[in-house]
Each structure stands twice: as structure tokens, then as C-alpha cells.
Amino acid sequence: MSSFRNQYIDINKWTRPGIKNNGVKKLVVHYTANPGAPAANHYRYFGQTLPAQNRNLSEKKQTFASAHIFVDRTEAICIIPLNEVAYHANDVQQFVNGQPYRGVAALKPNANFLSIGVELCIEKNGTFHPDTIARAEQVCAELCKKFKLDPINDIVRHYDITHKICPAPWVSRSQGFTDFKAHVNKRMAGTVVTVPVLSNSTVTHTDAGRFIKNTVVAKDGLVLRTQRSAGSSMVLTLPNGTIVKYQLGSTVNGWGYIEYTNSKGQTFHGYVNVSYIKSDNELKSGAQKKAAAKPKTNNKPKFPLPDGVFKVTNPLIRGAAVKQIQTALAALYYYPDKGAPNNGIDGAYGPKTANAVKRFQLMNGLTADGIYGPKTKAKLETLMK
Ligand SMILES: [Zn+2]
Incomplete structure (x- = not known):
């Protein structure tokens, strides 16, 4: 008996293209x-809701997304053959040397043609x-047998x-994923497996001490890690100015434990290099020191970006600042108007530029409102380093 049942959605270009x-x-x-x-x-959702939504949207705003099998507590449904x-x-x-980041060599160039999504x-x-x-685990054991895959590596x-950041519970706590693969391996060998109940999905952490709020990251792209080591897995990167909570007394060898909640309300835990986080008080005294110090020179970014808020207005906002935003977006392949003269980099913050901002925000975990502000600026700067 199969661990999942087939209930296929109809072929449509957004969720089931029907391509072998x-x-x-x-x-x-x-x-x-x-x-x-x-x-x-x-x-x-993938059979009806999303295709129906896409039908009413312009091509650029449409969402193409799906997966083969969905698993919950009581059943598993395969919606795409x-x-x-x-x-x-x-x-x-993310981009690495101008190319989208791709971490599993065997799935290059397009993982969708070489894998099953669970x-x-x-x-x-x-x-x-x-x-x-x-x-x-049962579903993956069955699929590994069917496609002759090794659970630990495949x-x-x-x-x-x-x-x-997906699956988030196993990015913030990679041990959960390691255990999962080991269990699939056991199930393939016919061993009975019981899954332990976890109280939460965070990094295992036993240091005592309360959290102090309003600790601010003072470095762009500060890496949150699963262990007190630069070699441990990355949970995510935090832009300059991010507010996190530091756990008092958790610092060992320069690594301290923090809690961070993003704009979607998802909470992440992990370790950071504490020399890059500052409490409110430290920041105040730090700011005074900075004012006394010589201003730094020769630190010009490759893609300068304006401060402030930019959105579609009537009349449109025009000028060099808008061009800077458009140029940065295009450098990351979010063209205001691909194929148009200069790919739509025209110095006017119109609907097409707002749409490029929106696409960028969607892919980077920001509120996708098409409005350029401090958060979008910070994310753009992080990605262009
Ligand atoms: Zn995913």
C-alpha cells in the first residue's frame, strides 16, 4: 500500500505545466x-485558487509555484504525477558572482526537472x-525505493x-533534518521508527539568562548560525540595523545567542559574533565616539542607493535617485521593463519600476508593496556586496 494517494490537479501553465x-x-x-x-x-490552492488568481493578473505579476506531494498529520496527497x-x-x-546561488550540483541547471518536491x-x-x-518519512522511504535513491545523500x-529559508524548522535547526534522513534510512531497512516530540523547532540551547530587547546588529549581512562556530550552518543573514534579542550570559568565545523575529512573525534563534551586536546603551556611546572620529573616505559603494521612500505618485517621481534604484534592481536581474530600451531604466518611478521592486521584495522576504524604503534599500545593499 502506498503511503500517499494520487489526486492530480488539472494541467495549467502556473502550477502543473504537464512537462515530463x-x-x-x-x-x-x-x-x-x-x-x-x-x-x-x-x-x-494549487489546483484552483492560484490558477484563478493568475488569470486576472498581468504576466509579470503571476505566480508559478507547486510541488508534487503534500503531507500532513493524517494523509499525504500527490497532486502532480x-x-x-x-x-x-x-x-x-541570492547571487554569487552574478549568477543565482545553486548549492546542489546534481540538480543543475534547473532542479525542477530532476527532483520531486515533498x-x-x-x-x-x-x-x-x-x-x-x-x-x-514513510513517503520519502517509498520514493527512495522507487527511484533507487540513498536517503542520506539524495x-x-x-x-x-x-x-x-525552507523548510524553516530544519534550517534553523538542521539536526531535525539530519534525524529525518536517518529515520528514512531506517524505515527502508524495515526498522520501526518513533519520531520524538520536540517542544519547539529552534536550536537546542541551554544557556540560562533572560533576553535583552533592542539589541541592534551593527554590521550588514551578519550571519546567524546554528552553533558557536563560523563553520556551522547558516540560519540567515541580518541586515545592518536589525533589532534582535540577545540572551544575557550566553556569550562563549565571542559567540552569543540571539532571537530574531522577521516581518512575517517567524522567529529564528542562533549564534552570532557578538562584536557586531550592540545594546541601546553601547550604541549611544558608540555614536558619540563615531562623531569624534575622522569620517571615513574612499568607501564608495558600487551601486549607490538613495535614502527615503519612493513609490508611484502622480506625477511620477523622476531623477537620478530613481535611476540608482532601477540600476541596482537591474544588476540583480529585476529589470523594470526587460527588452525595452535600456531595460526600462528611465529615471521615472512608474508602475513597471514598482513591479520590479515588488518582485525583488517577494523573493527576499520583504513586504511586497512595490514601495522602495529603508528595508528594501538595506536588502539591495546586502545582495550587491
Ligand atoms: Zn520550499
């Missing part, structure tokens, strides 16, 4: 990022239920391919 894949080299695990929504909701492409792991999160539903509190994990996270 080129075989299955890896299984890619994801989380749905929809707290409390079961597998059946995702069958409806396993020999077809789903749109689950070819997104662009999505784990999350509970209302953002964690995986042990029954969901156990069912996903199950990867979405994060491993594009650096998307």
Missing part, C-alpha cells in the same frame, strides 16, 4: 509556510507535528539548493 521531467535524482523537502493548513487545502515537472526549487534568492504542512505554531514528520532541503 528528466528523471529523479533527489527528493527536495519543503514546508508549506501556511500555519495550520492541511494537505487538502494545498490541493485546492511524479514523472512531471513541478515549480518548487528553481527560485532565485511539502510538509506546519501546525498553527509553525512547527512540524511528529505525525507529519513520520508520514513524510534527500535535500529547498534551502540547500537556492538558500530559501
